[in-house]
Amino acid sequence: MNEDQKKRIRQQYVYLVNNLTDPRSTGLAAHLYQDGVIELRDRQIVEKKKATEDAIKHLLDAVMNSSHQGAFDCFLKLLEEYRQDYLANVLRQSDSSDGTEEYGQDYLDNVLGQSTSFDGTEDNKSPATSVCLDCYQDVCSLCAGCHRRTNVSKKHRLRELTAAASDKCQVHPSIYPNSYCPQCDVLVCERCMVDTHKGHADAWKDVITGAEDLKCKLNGIISEIKDITLNKPSIQKEEQKRLADLDDQRLLAKEAIETREDELYKLVKAGAEKAKEDVDRAYLDIKLQLQITNKIESLEKQLKAYENMVNDASVSSVVKNHAEWEASLKEMLETLSPTSPVPVLRFQTITWAETAIQQAMGAVVIGEITPTLITQHHLQYSKDPKEWPIAVDSMPGGDVVVGTGCKADKTKRRIIICSSTGDIKKEIKVTGLGGLTILRDGTIAVTVWDSSTQEVRIYTKDGGMMSSFKCSTPGRITVNHDGHLVVMDARTATCGNVMVYHTDGTQLRVFTDISVKPVQYVLKCITTTPSGDAIVSDPNDCCIRVYTPEGQLRYAYGGEGVMKSSYGVCVDEDGTIFISDLHADNIHQVSPAGQFIRYVLTAKDGLWAPRAVCINQEGHLVVAQQDGWINTYKYK
Template sequence: MAAAKKLTDHHLTCVICTEVFTDPATLQCHHTYCKSCLLKYTKTQPEAVQAKSIPCPSCRQLTKLTNPDSPVEEWVSQLKPSHVIQGLMDDFGPGAEAADANVCSVCKTQGKTTPATSWCSVCDEVFCDGCLKMHNIMPMSRDHEVVDVSDATKRKARHRFMCKTHKDKQIELFCKDCKMAICHTCCSIKHRKCDDIDTLDNMTPLVREHLSNQNQELKIKMTTSENITILRKSQIKEIQTNAQNIKDEIRNIRQRVVEVILSKEKQLLDKVDRSSEEKLHELQAEIKSQEIELQMYQQQYEFTANAVTSNCERDMYAVYELVGEASTDNRDTGNRPAPGRVVFTHDMDKLSKAVDDLQLGEVAVVRGVSDRQSTPVLHHTIDCTADGDKKDTHLYDVTVLTVDAITVTVVADHYNKSLKTYHTSDPNTLGNLLLSNGPWQIAKLSESQIAVSVPSSKEIVTVNVTPDPVLLSTIKTSKTYYALSSLSPSQLAAGTYNQPDSVDILDMAGGILKSINTSVIRSPDYIHVTSNNNLIVGERRVTSLVCVTSEGKVVFTYTPAGVRALTESRGITTTSTGDILLVDYKSNKVIQLTESGQFVRDVLTQQDGVEYPRGICLDGDGFLYVTCRRFVSVFKFKKL
């Protein structure tokens, strides 16, 4: 149990059975498994069996065999564990437990526990003084190198450099063709046809360097794998949260539809009640009238009957005269029309069709622009022309905020000197804030606040979006700033006009904290701060895009030539994966670059309806917003 714990503590376990290695075997990819586990796995992989190779369960790399024509059952037996694995197994395995106990190996077979005093590097056994004398007398072992049992370091070193085939021979050579350490006897017998054999002394620094480099690569791969795992877990959580939000929204929509249906039901039921009550009142009035007439007829009947049976002719004729006058009342109450009947009419076919045509909404997988196989599809457009505009609407920039669960599009209308806001759910909802001069670029400070450059007035204004735009403050600047972006909650990156140090880092009062030289660009039109605080800067008069750190060190300069040459760079943004999206105004394009400034593709062109684009931004749902004169075109990405 103690040995198993040591092996487990040193990661000497098979990932297939999760137990301590049993007869380990190492593949060419350096992954190690139990031979029995590896054999069982190989038999389940018909393609690998057909290729006469052993597949790695972890990385799927195939290991070629020295004797592929042998039966599958014998393939794994041709593999040996790596020197490192075997050394660890020897150091921490059950055999090490006996050695650690310093009990004579020979005496132990006789049930004795005689303390060991010496160790033979060839036999790899420990002996007491008595057994050592016998060991030294025997012709086959008297020349073996024996050291004191307490010299653990020497034991370990000597054991590792002894040949496993010729146990009395020390490993002194390395066969580069076979990539294995060998002794002189192995060299003479098994490697005499090999061309490149060197001494172990010469190879050790190279092997150590190779393993060190490999270890560095593995460390990088481990970090990359760990980061990818963290990212994927984050994406899983985001997908689950998004799915729950969509489900809640669908249920809310269903509830609203049900409420509309219940409201219509109530209207019909109320109408039935009103109509029925009206008819009931008519009938009850009719009954009351008939009861009065009946009472009158009964009195007249009794009066007439008494006159008929009376012997007095005078009374009879008096009654006759009265009856004659009453008969002139020709009311025909029996022929009155029956009161109206309340009915309910409906068309089940029409109702069924309306239910079938009912659309609560659409569920679709929206891919991000980072997926280079995705295709942009126009989702909707926003016409930003407003009543009261004195000039043609010309949008220089756009950003998207989420204010109280409402998605708000904010645009900078330069010619009309205004900021306009639109609710994405209701594009006709407009907020308008007039400024002293034309706004240029919008910097997003938070989900409810923005900063806007107003170069003609040498101002930067901060605005609260409620979702209507409300002016918070006006910052007077000593320089003319066109480009503007948020570096941190308390700092802005602003592009100066015609200055060698073309980017200033400002505090929120407009004070200059630092100036940065961006090489070829002197008057930035647009600037964007990446997730790692690099600054991407463009200028319409320069055919280059420059990326620098916040300290001013150039990361890359993108200067394409030929058909890809920039005509007039404008808006800049980045994706969640770091890809760069750049607007090229005169070529009517949105270009995608890698994080390091390598061309990927033209994301949008004039064929997508993009004409003279300027501003650009991405929202949290992967929708791409591009300003084209007076319109904001909103694209989603699908894999067609």
């Protein structure tokens, strides 16, 4: 700052002190520091001053003593941005030294007059080719050279307009954005970076880098779709196989209808014909879903248009539209993917309403898909003494938690925390472990029953015990929709208690579950529904019993002839129940009302001795087999 400029500030010193808005609350000190006008030490002193007047005085002194050659101009521009134009005008009116001496006012007027703004207007002037991020002005190539040679502005940052964002900042319209905030998905200027986006510093990217990253992401999806179009022959081959399978399913469904028709004689003839029509209609609907090669041909032009649009798009256009483009491209990818789940067509009879002809005839079931194996990993269990999974659950972040049992040595029981791909992250030894469940905060609630201890414990995922409380004969455990712990007792009797606790150990209620047969060495499992009902899985009676939250029996499903052994049980967000039948090597899918839907997995799918099941955070079915395999399936 030259002496004339310092003199102007000194002359208006008292006026500025009395009228300048508090620089601590407006962020003026922070912006002056950001622009290099004042030092960090001065900014800290200003922000620590108790009195506003003292803060303003120190700020003015720091500005006057600044070594920044454009300090005075920068100070005036900030005053205007903070809507104190009258203060800037007071200082400008008597300012005679504006940095033009080096070239002469006539020369600068002649040169600077040749620039035109970026709005495309022309009046025999050169077009703007750069933007000064310190002066917030568009300049032509001649002015840019002058800008770099002038002492006042040679340290300013010039950015070519072809490489910068063409739209100005929406919050600060006088400034061009020079960064991209991925956290907010917007372009931001330097003012935004120290204001509304101050806490996002770790995520900032250069505007060009941000746009290129978004383009790469979109082009990645385009490449995946291209791979599908290039693999059209193999897709056609797979399509023919699936269509053949669909034909077989249609024949099997019609055979089931005819068998049912014979059983119900002439009374259900009309219903049978209608059911056949429904099968054909469903067949055509699914056939259309499977025939994707024609879609590929019709979508190739659309894909090319997307590819050109993405690669030719401006920075601002990419930032504004990438979310919409990405959603559309992902929808195309999902539609064309040959690995998409395939709906299954079959005929399902309804056995519980034989008196009604239409209900007894059954219904065509569509919408179910063949479960897809997503991940599979093997946990090494001890064979001597024998070890097996007794419970499985999923962490909020996707990690799988398995509890192991060992009848011969209770000290060998443990909790294993592993990633979805099987990498073991933590093992927690828990003598007498009876069951486990994951709470909403990611902690692990377990039941313990050994020779000296009967209690419920809560562990952190790092293995530290947070709390515990006494609980009589605890067996399996789950958590309900209220966040309360529900414990099934482990007594070998026909009557067993279902105990509901607050996590601090306060018992809320108890009700009794009654078995037909005395409980043998296999413990009952327990889970809850989204509505709060409790479901007890009884391996000895080969069934599940569903109770209201108050303990009233709603219904039972299963029994001998329906299941060989009812072990693990879980419920998805829709209330659909999944029951693992250990000795039949299958998993029953049952409606919330207790009606059989299908065997969601069987031995034909590679399932063997499923002991424990759960639904993970992504809505997929996780199955723990007796041999140590942990499989995750997409079933809908």
